[in-house]
Amino acid sequence: MAMSSVNNGVNVQALLDAREALKDAPGATKFKWRASCKWQNGTLSQSSVQGFFGLGQEQQHKTETSFDADHPEIFASEDLGATPVEYVLVGLASCLTAGVAAVAENRGIKLRSVEADVEGSMDIQGILGMDSDVRNGYDDIKVTFKIDADASKKDIEALVAQSQKRSAVYDIVTNPTNVTVEVL
Amino acid sequence: MAMSSVNNGVNVQALLDAREALKDAPGATKFKWRASCKWQNGTLSQSSVQGFFGLGQEQQHKTETSFDADHPEIFASEDLGATPVEYVLVGLASCLTAGVAAVAENRGIKLRSVEADVEGSMDIQGILGMDSDVRNGYDDIKVTFKIDADASKKDIEALVAQSQKRSAVYDIVTNPTNVTVEVL
Numbered sequence: 587m588a589m590s591s592v593n594n595g596v597n598v599q600a601l602l603d604a605r606e607a608l609k610d611a612p613g614a615t616k617f618k619w620r621a622s623c624k625w626q627n628g629t630l631s632q633s634s635v636q637g638f639f640g641l642g643q644e645q646q647h648k649t650e651t652s653f654d655a656d657h658p659e660i661f662a663s664e665d666l667g668a669t670p671v672e673y674v675l676v677g678l679a680s681c682l683t684a685g686v687a688a689v690a691e692n693r694g695i696k697l698r699s700v701e702a703d704v705e706g707s708m709d710i711q712g713i714l715g716m717d718s719d720v721r722n723g724y725d726d727i728k729v730t731f732k733i734d735a736d737a738s739k740k741d742i743e744a745l746v747a748q749s750q751k752r753s754a755v756y757d758i759v760t761n762p763t764n765v766t767v768e769v770l
Numbered sequence: 771m772a773m774s775s776v777n778n779g780v781n782v783q784a785l786l787d788a789r790e791a792l793k794d795a796p797g798a799t800k801f802k803w804r805a806s807c808k809w810q811n812g813t814l815s816q817s818s819v820q821g822f823f824g825l826g827q828e829q830q831h832k833t834e835t836s837f838d839a840d841h842p843e844i845f846a847s848e849d850l851g852a853t854p855v856e857y858v859l860v861g862l863a864s865c866l867t868a869g870v871a872a873v874a875e876n877r878g879i880k881l882r883s884v885e886a887d888v889e890g891s892m893d894i895q896g897i898l899g900m901d902s903d904v905r906n907g908y909d910d911i912k913v914t915f916k917i918d919a920d921a922s923k924k925d926i927e928a929l930v931a932q933s934q935k936r937s938a939v940y941d942i943v944t945n946p947t948n949v950t951v952e953v954l
Binding site for chain 2 (some may be wrong): 595609615616617629631633640645647648651653655661663672673675684687699700704705707709710713714721727729731732733739742746755756758759760764766767
């Protein structure tokens with residue numbers, strides 16, 4: 587398969603081909619993504635990611651990745667990893683950024699650099715149980731893109747808008763997602 | 771400060787003391803968490819987490835942490851990191867797990883082990899733009915805890931329920947959170 591001449595490194599043609607092929611195999615589009623978390627001590631946990639389900643069968647990432655999560659010292663923790671709420675920001679930033687690259691490829695826009703700064707505001711009165719009117723999560727998240735590309739400001743803004751429109755994590759964060767918690 | 775005799779490693783007394791102290795300094799409870807993402811190539815990005823704002827001033831994690839995010843080979847990507855949607859699961863699992871440890875400490879329950887398996891279901895017809903009625907994000911997330919502790923099943927279930935009630939990431943995922951995206 588010929589790569590496009592733009593080549594941000596995203597194989598858009600393969601994705602477009604996949605979209606066509608999947609039209610005849612609708613069950614194949616049902617994915618399950620997974621993480622397994624083991625408590626270590628205090629607020630420290632280690633999560634691992636490797637297996638997932640998609641295209642009708644079990645799949646594996648090439649390598650297993652492990653992630654330490656903890657709370658900072660100002661919460662009387664050991665600060666041996668990023669906080670859980672920072673992992674959400676990493677997911678959001680990386681999802682929108684991958685989307686920008688994919689949409690740029692599809693639109694024939696060569697990217698030179700893409701940077702996204704994400705900041706989430708939170709009043710910790712919620713998680714500390716000080717005020718039940720204060721939510722536990724972010725009250726607002728701001729994403730700021732700096733993009734250098736062979737395109738007008740307007741076209742670059744349109745790239746970002748399309749990335750938002752197709753972003754899984756943007757959807758998960760901005761819309762309610764059902765979570766069921768079970769204890770075996 | 772005396773540690774409690776339970777000692778899951780969570781300094782609950784410090785958190786309770788902080789809650790009291792923060793009542794007289796409400797501005798100190800306003801936090802900002804951050805991640806910075808740089809596109810590498812294709813769908814690969816690298817995000818870093820270090821600085822945040824809280825207790826009225828800039829704060830730093832002890833070390834900067836970097837996270838590679840990518841898409842798997844079945845999406846014609848290089849699979850050089852976990853996917854953005856898996857980072858959300860890591861955040862959810864680690865948030866609920868840290869909460870279980872903290873609540874157990876506060877309730878005098880000694881934990882021996884805590885494991886959480888998280889699975890998010892997604893129909894990729896959404897992100898591929900095949901069907902605009904299919905959402906981009908997870909249609910459902912299931913968290914399964916296995917907890918070994920000096921407590922009854924009922925008390926363990928109550929621990930998990932209280933962790934959900936105070937979890938920042940559980941709130942972010944299950945409720946709508948505003949995200950503003952700007953292009954500089």
